[in-house]
Amino acid sequence: MACGIILSGGLSRRFQVRGEPWVDKALYRIGNEPMIRLVYNAISQVTGKVIIAVNNAERAINYKSVLPSAEYVFDDGRLRGPLAGMYSALSACDEDYAIIVPNDMPYITPEALKRLMSGLRDFDVTTYIYPNGHLENALMAVRRDMALQYMDLLIDYGRSKIFDLIRGLPRISFLNPLTHGIDLKNLVNVNSRNDLTNTVVNVSDRLIKNDISIIRNYTINDILNKDLSKIIGSLWYTLITTDPWPEFRLYAEAGLHFLAAHVLLDSINENVKQLGRRILTSFGVDKA
Template identity: 30%
Template sequence: MSSKSNHYQSKTAGVILAGGRATRMAYQDKGLVAYRDKALICYAIAALAPVVDQLIINANRNLNTYQHFGWPVVSDTTDSYDGPLAGVYAALLKTDADQLIVMPCDCPLIAANHVERLLQQQLSTQSILTVASDGTQLHPVFFAVRTGLRENLGEFLASGQRKVGDWLAQHSISRVDFSAEADIFTNLNTLNELAQLERAYSHIILK
């Protein structure tokens, strides 16, 4: 359980977004693709689980496989693969927490201390939305959101809109500057990118 959320008398949930089609990765289920002999979803779980009070996996395929990781699995409310916000909305419908931390399944360099920083700023500033930045641009699928925006997000999706950036632009946001560690946002969209990252970090021993 997050000591920070407990300190602020606030409950925090986290969702890992693993519900995409992964068209650039030959339609493989990205969360289950192996990076350094572990499924990508394992790195996201390791980053979120120590920080949040409730962890949710958003997936639209291979649901039984995802359930074996030991956390609740929720699918989008539609079967049309409407993008990351559809997964966020599904998680918001599932949780009774005060805020939800959102992170992708394909950024294995994001660790628990990065999630802690995001949550700490969300709680200390009492922001509606807190979004990670590399100092130059936002990384809009790594953010914390007050669950009171549940209805607003549902209306946004119902209007046919899908872009995360467009939804974020409708609200006042707090930014967390990760420019000193910008490589944590390295995301894996293709098998070639996966191989490149494995070579780049082959000298680091996994714990």
């Protein structure tokens, strides 16, 4: 079995409506159910235990009134964003595998989650990639021990971006949902109220036609020893050498342009960073 992890520590800024009281997105009702319960209902069907990561005690109390059988943990203060909650939840998990879902994916299905988990037989992390090359934040399945080891390194390097974990793990599987019979609506991440009514995902730009695998044969010790010949094409090589191009080339040639853009943001050259921002803008990312 696997642990199910729901990340629920965000501020939901884009979900708010000017002039109205602040709304906790996780408790916003879709039909008759709070959003977080819809996520819980899906993830609890494929995991043995569900852990909800929150950023304060008040949220834990509020969510317990809706989901009393879940386990609650608080975000780890050494990290920021989704990784902070993920680290605490993985530390509380006693299974080999974990499935991570943000609280704002109300249309996620057990079938979509099962497909992620089945991919962990040969990989350290599995996630979905849209046909246009876009990646969804924080939806993934991971090998628990591997994820924690590499997140400890991220803490040492002062890194907290969700994609740092994907860039840092040696073996990654990017699943094209359309090749696995997964409706793209199931992967919609609700950032604003408009996302609740506009769930049609444009698939006209089908750059990615199949699954993509990235396999880099290095270990934790290779990173600690700074063996550049083994860690080339990874986050660690980029950080140690300040040379983003080997990692950028790996993703760009595979069609992972969204991830390649994030690599460019680690350049020490402002013009290269600007190129990364422009690529992300083409994916509809307005802040990077």
